[in-house]
Amino acid sequence: MPIQLGLEHESFKYVFGILHKFSAPFGEPKSISLTCGRNDRAAVQLLIYSDEEMLVSVGADPCFYERGPIEIVRVDVDAPGLKPGAIKANLIGLVEDDDRQLKSDMILPQTSIHVEKRRAQPVWVELELDRDVKPGRYEPRITVYRHTLFEDETPVGELSFEVHVADVTLNDPADHGFYLDLWQHNANIARKYDVELWSDRHFEIIENYVASLSALGQKASTLVVSEIPWSGQSSCYDRIDPANLFEYNIVQVTKRPDGEWHYDFGALNRYVELCMKHRIEQEIEVFGLLNIWMLEDAGYGRVIEALDDAVRIRYFDGASRTYKYMRDKDELAAYVTALERNFIDRGWIDRVRVVADEPADLKRFVGRLNTLKEMAPSFRYKAALDHAEFVELNIEGLTDYVLNLDSVAKEHDRVAELVQNKTGRMLYYVACTHKQPNTFINSHPLESRLIPWLSWFLKMDGFLRWNYTVWPNDPLRRITYHGPFFPAGDTNFVYPGRDGTPMLSLRYKLLQKGIRDFDIMQRYVSGGGDRERLAERLKTVFLWNDLSELHPKSRRTREELFLLEDDACEAIVGGLLAELAGAGQATR
Numbered sequence: 394m395p396i397q398l399g400l401e402h403e404s405f406k407y408v409f410g411i412l413h414k415f416s417a418p419f420g421e422p423k424s425i426s427l428t429c430g431r432n433d434r435a436a437v438q439l440l441i442y443s444d445e446e447m448l449v450s451v452g453a454d455p456c457f458y459e460r461g462p463i464e465i466v467r468v469d470v471d472a473p474g475l476k477p478g479a480i481k482a483n484l485i486g487l488v489e490d491d492d493r494q495l496k497s498d499m500i501l502p503q504t505s506i507h508v509e510k511r512r513a514q515p516v517w518v519e520l521e522l523d524r525d526v527k528p529g530r531y532e533p534r535i536t537v538y539r540h541t542l543f544e545d546e547t548p549v550g551e552l553s554f555e556v557h558v559a560d561v562t563l564n565d566p567a568d569h570g571f572y573l574d575l576w577q578h579n580a581n582i583a584r585k586y587d588v589e590l591w592s593d594r595h596f597e598i599i600e601n602y603v604a605s606l607s608a609l610g611q612k613a614s615t616l617v618v619s620e621i622p623w624s625g626q627s628s629c630y631d632r633i634d635p636a637n638l639f640e641y642n643i644v645q646v647t648k649r650p651d652g653e654w655h656y657d658f659g660a661l662n663r664y665v666e667l668c669m670k671h672r673i674e675q676e677i678e679v680f681g682l683l684n685i686w687m688l689e690d691a692g693y694g695r696v697i698e699a700l701d702d703a704v705r706i707r708y709f710d711g712a713s714r715t716y717k718y719m720r721d722k723d724e725l726a727a728y729v730t731a732l733e734r735n736f737i738d739r740g741w742i743d744r745v746r747v748v749a750d751e752p753a754d755l756k757r758f759v760g761r762l763n764t765l766k767e768m769a770p771s772f773r774y775k776a777a778l779d780h781a782e783f784v785e786l787n788i789e790g791l792t793d794y795v796l797n798l799d800s801v802a803k804e805h806d807r808v809a810e811l812v813q814n815k816t817g818r819m820l821y822y823v824a825c826t827h828k829q830p831n832t833f834i835n836s837h838p839l840e841s842r843l844i845p846w847l848s849w850f851l852k853m854d855g856f857l858r859w860n861y862t863v864w865p866n867d868p869l870r871r872i873t874y875h876g877p878f879f880p881a882g883d884t885n886f887v888y889p890g891r892d893g894t895p896m897l898s899l900r901y902k903l904l905q906k907g908i909r910d911f912d913i914m915q916r917y918v919s920g921g922g923d924r925e926r927l928a929e930r931l932k933t934v935f936l937w938n939d940l941s942e943l944h945p946k947s948r949r950t951r952e953e954l955f956l957l958e959d960d961a962c963e964a965i966v967g968g969l970l971a972e973l974a975g976a977g978q979a980t981r
Contacts, residue, residue: 395443395444396441396442396443396447396464396466396537396539396549396550397417397419397441397442397443398422398439398440398441398442398537398549398550398552399417399419399420399421399422399423399439399440399441399442399513400422400423400425400437400438400439400440400535400552400554401419401423401437401438401440401515402423402425402437402438402959402960403436403437403438403517403838403899403902403903403906403959404837404838404839404842404899404903404957404959405438405440405497405515405838406496406497406837406838406899407440407485407487407496407497407513407515408494408495408496408497409487409494409495409496409512409513410492410493410494410495411494413511415444415511417440417442417513418440418442418513419440419442419513422552424554425437425554425555426554426555426556426557426963427554427555427556427557427963427967428556428557428559428963428966428967428970428971429522429556429557429558429559429970430522430558430559430561430562430563430913430970430973431522431523431524431525431526431528431558431560431561431562431563432522432523432524432562432563432564432565433522433558433563433909434519434520434521434522434905434906434909435519435520435522435556436517436518436519436520436902437518437554438485438515438516438517438518439468439482439515439516439518439535439537439552440513440514440515440516441466441468441508441513441514441516441537442511442512442513442514443464443466443508443510443511444510444511445463445464445510446463446464446507446508446509446510447463447464447465447466447507447508447514448463448464448465448466448505448506448507448508449466449467449468449484449505449506449508449514449516450465450466450467450468450504450505451467451468451482451483451484451504451505451516452504452505454504454505456505457542458507462541462542463541464539464540464541465539465540465541466537466538466539466549467537467538467539467540467546468482468516468535468536468537469535469536469537469538470482470518470533470534470535470536471533471534471536472520472531472533472534473531473532473533473534474529474531475520475522475526475531475533476523476526479520479521479522479523480518480519480520480521480533481518481519481521482516482517482518482535483500483501483502483516483517483519484500484501484503484504484505484506484514484515484516484517485497485498485499485500485501485514485515485516485517485899486498486499486500486501486506486896487499488834488872488881488882489871489872489873489881490834490835490873490881490882491834491835491873491876491877491880491881492835496834496835497515497899498834498882498898498899498900499888499896499897499898500517500896500897500898500899500901500902501896502890502892502894502896517899517902518533518535519902520533520556522556522558524562526558527558528558528559528560528974529557529558530555530556530557530558531555531556531557531558532553532554532555532556533553533554533556534551534552534553535551535552535553536548536550536551537549537550537551537552557967559970559971559973559974560974561970561973561974563909563912563913564912564916566607566608566609566610566905566908567607567610567671567672567673569610569908569909569911569912570911570912570915571610571845571848571854571855571856571908571911571912571915572612572675572818572820572854572855572856573609573610573611573612573855573856573908574611574612574613574676574678574795574820574855574856574857574858575606575609575611575857575858575860575861575886576615576678576680576857576858576859576860576861577602577603577606577614577615577861577862578615578638578640578861578862578863579595579599579615579617579640579643579664580617580639580640580641581637581638581640581862581863581864582595582598582599582602582862582889583595584637585864585868585889586598586889586893590641591643591645591660596663596664596667597893598893599664599667600667600671601893601894601895602861602862602887602895603667603668603671603673604671605887605894605895605897605901606671606673606861607671607672607673608905609901609904609905609908610908611673612673612674612675612676612855613673613675613676613677613678613746614664614665614668614669614673614674614676614677614678615678615680616643616661616664616665616677616678616679616680617640617641617642617643617680617681618642618643618644618661618679618680618681618682618732619642619680619681619682619685619704619705619706620639620641620642620681620705620706620707620718621639621640621641621693621705622640622680622681622685622686622750623638623640623686623750624685624686624687624688624691624693624703625637625638625639625693626638626863626874626875627688627875628875629688629691629693630688630691631875634865634873634874636864636865636866636874636875637866638863638865638874638884640680642681642706642707643660643661643664644656644657644658644660644661644732645657645659645660645709646706646707646708646709646719646728647708647709647711648708648709648710648711648712648717649711650711650712652712654708654724654727654728654731656728656731656732656735658732658735661735662735662739665677665739665741674744675744676744676745676746677736677741677744677745677746678746678748678775679732679745679746679747679748679772680748680750681704681705682704682729682747682765683702683747683748683749683761683762683765683774684702684749684750684751684752684758684761684776685702685703685704685705686703686750687703696718696719696720697719697720697721697722697725698720699721699722700722700725700764701757701760701761701764702761702764704725705718705719706718706719706724706725706728725768726767726768729765729768729769730768730769732769733768733769733771733772736771737771742771742772745772745773746773746774746775746792746793747765747772747773747774747775748774748775748776748777749762749774749775749776749777750776750777750859751777751778751779752776752778752783755782755783755786758783759788762774762788762790762791766790772790773790773791773792773793774788774790774791774792774793775791775792775793775794775795775817775818776791776793776794776795777795777797777822777857778794778795778796778797778800779796779797779799779800780797780800780804781796781800781804781807781808781811784796784811785807785811792816792817792818793817793818793819793820794811794815794817794818794819794820795819795820795821795822795857796808796819796820796821796822797821797822797823797824797827798821798822798823798827798830798943799826799827799944799945801821801851801940801943802940802941802942802943802944802947803941803944805939805940805941808851809851809852812851812852812853813852818854818855819853819854820848820853820854820855820856820857821847821848821851821853821856821857822856822857822858822859823844823858824859824883825878825879825880825883826945827945828945828951829950829951829954829955830843830844830847830951830954830955831880832844832858832860832882832883832886832900832904833880833881833882833883834872834880834881834882835880835881835882836882836900836951837951837955837957838899838900838903839903839955839957839958839959839962840903840951840955840957841899841900841901841903841904841907842903842904842906842907842910842962843907843934843935843955843962844856844904844907845904845907845908845910845911846907846910846911846914846931846934846935847935848911849911849914849915849931850928850931850935858886860883860884860885860886861885861886861887862885862886862887862889862895863884863885864884864885864888864889865884868885868888868889869888869889872884872885872888882900885898886898886900886901886904887901910962910966913966913969913970913973914927914969916973917969917972917973920973920976921976922969922972927969930965930968931965933956933961933965934955934956934961934962934965935954935955936953936954936955936956937949937953937954942954
């Protein structure tokens, strides 16, 4: 049988679904040339297609198909001149999008996969360049072999791509200037692996996810200190396919038989220390004390009547040996004070930000904030906002702001002034309502890469997304939740691998690439490069004339807003690396 091979840029997205002709969904292999630094990565995609079914392997293990003899196609990768193990191949898995088509996203840990006839198999090929690699040109090779049963392998073909290593050593992710804030949902991790919440096994699995966040350059750890602050992300309203998305308190609260309260901060402190071990240490975000999401018609309302918020603190009552919820405001105040004291005693209080997620009523928000300030005067605050009005008020204690991109687009002149005069951090975020740029399954993968570019262009500190592991009930079968309101992929950047480690996605990898780009841009300017000249270069990729065109009401398509071509992005960043190398910025 004829087997066809293709070579594509890392942002290629294979779509398998309706109206597929009986031919390969790609043309001749592309000629790809990438420019990198030391301590960097470079990736491409191999595509394999056959008119007959096949078993595709990226490992050295023997492979047989359980239904009988079929063609075995093996991928071998090599990087002459580089250390053994510098290059690796992984199969790419497809997930179902909201349009019912299957699309590339998961980077699979398994080494072989059955591929039905007339379906292409994409393979992720990534080169890791260490700090000791010599600058120069390298040509990694991809060789594909075939055999059936006990036959000797014969070559199908060989492809290669160019990698030019500039004399520049890039920063480790923890040292990147880009401020990445992806919220963590650890209760969901426990559910997907059927482990006890906050148990040793849970923390073993959590560490794998923390390590993957660290590899992106994550800056903040997430603590949920009350019960279900997002009220399950409105799952109760989904009458067709609801999902368990409840997040639970990391603090264990007990009322002893003698009436004394005990607050066990062991799991909380363990998680913060685990994040710090992986250099996620700039911020400790605290959720569950401010602006709790209420669904009062469904019963998810206030528990403490004297409090104008829905903070829910569950505790074990030692006298009755039953679980109850705090209903007295003074009891909540004692808990919040104890939480504040724990952060002070640990020396972490300056890093703590109590977060309000999308407050809508300004008067109520200020009242809630003032109530919390009375309980814990040392706390500082952060808010994710869908309009800029809150920022202008300079509310005491509210130091960090995260603006919805719709707001940035709608009020761009106002926001630009706020950015210029900011004292704390200012980030932007995208959510389910923003079509592009975004990180959905239906988004172009380059949108993930361009998200940090946009932050740099807007002179903001970074980017926030709510969704690292907010998986629905069976994410490996179906990643859609609450669709079409939440487009497929809105809830996750990684998938729950069966071995307790996260399966990364193309969106993760492209975001990682964009964060690396941001750091290169920042180094270029701090080293004397012309910021305005670089901004003009970015306008060859950012196609709008005015930021208001990014607002959904402009009805611009992603192709009208962005030049979604890898070569265009590589030309800009490769040029910066060449200039840095020429300026002698080999190290930092």
